[in-house]
Amino acid sequence: MIIRNETKGSKPKGGVMKITFAGCGDAFGSGGRFNTCFHVRCQSSCFLIDCGASSMIALKAQQLDPNEIETILITHFHGDHFGGLPYFMLDAQFFSKRRAPLQVLGPPGLKERFADVMETAFPGSSKTAPKFELTFEELVPGTSRVVGDKEITTAQVRHGPPEGPFHAYRIGVDDKVLAYTGDTEWVDELIEIGHNADLLIAEAYFYDKKVPLHLDLQTLEGKLHLIHPKRLILTHMNDDMLSRLTELSHECAYDGLQVLI
Ligand SMILES: [Zn+2]
Ligand SMILES: [Zn+2]
Numbered sequence: 001m002i003i004r005n006e007t008k009g010s011k012p013k014g015g016v017m018k019i020t021f022a023g024c025g026d027a028f029g030s031g032g033r034f035n036t037c038f039h040v041r042c043q044s045s046c047f048l049i050d051c052g053a054s055s056m057i058a059l060k061a062q063q064l065d066p067n068e069i070e071t072i073l074i075t076h077f078h079g080d081h082f083g084g085l086p087y088f089m090l091d092a093q094f095f096s097k098r099r100a101p102l103q104v105l106g107p108p109g110l111k112e113r114f115a116d117v118m119e120t121a122f123p124g125s126s127k128t129a130p131k132f133e134l135t136f137e138e139l140v141p142g143t144s145r146v147v148g149d150k151e152i153t154t155a156q157v158r159h160g161p162p163e164g165p166f167h168a169y170r171i172g173v174d175d176k177v178l179a180y181t182g183d184t185e186w187v188d189e190l191i192e193i194g195h196n197a198d199l200l201i202a203e204a205y206f207y208d209k210k211v212p213l214h215l216d217l218q219t220l221e222g223k224l225h226l227i228h229p230k231r232l233i234l235t236h237m238n239d240d241m242l243s244r245l246t247e248l249s250h251e252c253a254y255d256g257l258q259v260l261i
Contacts, residue, residue, distance in 0.1 A: 010041070015260035016176040017042050019199065022058040024235045024253035026205065027080035031242040033255050034058035035080040036235070038180070038201065039069070042173050044149050047071035049169070049180055055084035056091055062256060067096050071147065074106030075182035076159060076166040077113045082106075085114060086121035093130055101133035105147065107165030111136045141167065149173055155193045157184030159213045168193045176261050179229070183236060185212055186219050191226045198261040200229035201253070203236040207244060217241065217248070233259065 012018035018041040025033025035052020037059065046068045048055075059066055066088060074082050085104070092098035104110065114136065118126040139145060141156035141164070151172040159166040159182065170179045170193045179197040181190055183205075194200040206216035217234065224232070234241075235253040245252055 011043055012041055012260055016174045017178055017261050019178065019201075019259045019261070020062055020064065021233075021235070021253045021255060021257040021259075022062050022064060023052055023055055023255055024237075024257070025052075025054075025080070025255070026236050026238060027052075027078065030237065030239045034061075035084065036075075037084065039064050040171075040178065041068075042149060045070055045173075047073060047150070049073050049171075050075055050081040051084040051088055052080040053083035053087075056087040058255065065096075066091060067098050067100065069102070070100065071103045071105060071150075073152070073169060073171075074104065074110065074167075075169065075180065076107060076164075077109070077117075078159075078183065081183070082113070083117060083121075086118050086125065089118065089130065089134075090122060090125065092132065093128070098130075098132045101135065102130075103135050103137065103147070105137050105139055105152070107167050108138045108140075109165060110138050139167065141165075153193065155187075155189035157182055157189060158187050159183045159185070170194070170197065178261065181215065183214065185214060186223065191223070194227040194229050197227075197229045197231075199231045199233065199259060200227065201233050201235050204234040204241060204250075205236055205238050207241055209240075217250075231259075231261070233257075 020039040023034030023037040034054045036050040037055035038049040115126045139154040144153040153170040177197040179194040180201045204217040205214040208218040
């Protein structure tokens with residue numbers, strides 16, 4: 001018999017958003033952490049930010065019900081942020097018996113990339129129509145879009161070719177703001193994305209090593225006075241960062257961390 005942990009998926013009490021870090025690892029399993037997947041429960045909605053290759057395992061490890069998730073918001077098409085969608089979809093179709101609509105939001109090219117990743121993981125699967133309504137919407141950097149109870153502001157960040165698509169998001173629900181850098185080197189767009197946010201989740205892949213296309217903590221620290229988040233949680237850390245966890249003066253994510261804002 002499966003005993004569900006009622007507190008994990010339940011509505012936030014005393015807050016607007018309950019964020020569960022189902023996975024906060026990088027692409028390479030550093031620290032034995034699952035790929036990026038943040039589960040956000042609001043009073044009237046439930047959504048994921050990113051769905052990396054290991055995210056179905058991560059969601060089940062946290063006893064989070066995939067059928068509750070109404071929206072999946074994707075930052076970019078790397079496997080550790082996007083590669084879990086085929087497993088989520090097949091679970092929805094054959095095991096969780098999903099009937100409720102599912103909306104996938106992400107960068108331009110989302111629908112084609114989705115078909116590609118489905119075919120790669122399970123050949124023929126993209127030809128099978130789901131038994132639930134599945135919709136896609138491509139978000140345009142530099143714009144804001146109201147989706148249900150969320151206002152989602154999108155920015156282009158730099159994690160590959162300058163034209164992207166790689167997104168950071170600022171998500172407002174009621175009077176609370178959750179911001180996420182996605183994977184990126186420093187770009188000034190992050191100031192607006194994270195400004196005064198109730199929670200900024202920021203990549204800190206390296207401690208002080210400057211590497212194109214990723215953020216290091218030293219660079220981030222030098223910009224924090226401009227972003228001024230009310231709370232900062234570091235994520236997507238490499239082995240070097242993980243070895244320094246006890247000496248860092250910032251809050252750091254771990255798989256299973258729950259935060260209320
Ligand atoms: Zn990544
Ligand atoms: Zn990436």
